[in-house]
Amino acid sequence: MDTYCVVADYNGTFSAQCCFFMSNKDSSPETSTEVVRSHARSSLRPDSPCAGYCSTSHGDEVCKGCGRTWDEVLNWIIYTDEEKDAVWARLEAAGLLKVKR
Structure with a gap:
C-alpha cells in the first residue's frame, strides 16, 4: 500500500x-x-461545501448554509468526483460559496 x-x-x-x-x-x-x-x-477546496449549519434537516429543500439541495446533501458521500465538481461549479456560478479572504 x-x-x-x-x-x-x-x-x-x-x-x-x-x-x-x-x-x-x-x-x-x-x-x-x-x-x-x-x-x-x-x-x-474542502471535502464538501457544508457550512456547518444544515437547514435541510429542518425541512428546507435547499440548504441555507451551503446552497445544496436535499438530494445533494444526502448523496454527497456517494457522488463521483465528476458529480461533486458539477455541484461545486453550480454553487460557484450562483455565488453561493462563502469564501473568507
Whole structure:
C-alpha cells in the first residue's frame, strides 16, 4: 500500500490530506503521479461545501448554509468526483460559496 499526503492552503488555513491506495505491480509511476495530481487539485477546496449549519434537516429543500439541495446533501458521500465538481461549479456560478479572504 502506498501513501501520499497533500498539504494545501485553502483560504489561509492549511490542511493535510493523506490518501492510501493499493499498488498494482503492473501500474506505472506515471499512473501514480496522475492519481496524486488529481487528488492535489481536489484538495484545494474542502471535502464538501457544508457550512456547518444544515437547514435541510429542518425541512428546507435547499440548504441555507451551503446552497445544496436535499438530494445533494444526502448523496454527497456517494457522488463521483465528476458529480461533486458539477455541484461545486453550480454553487460557484450562483455565488453561493462563502469564501473568507
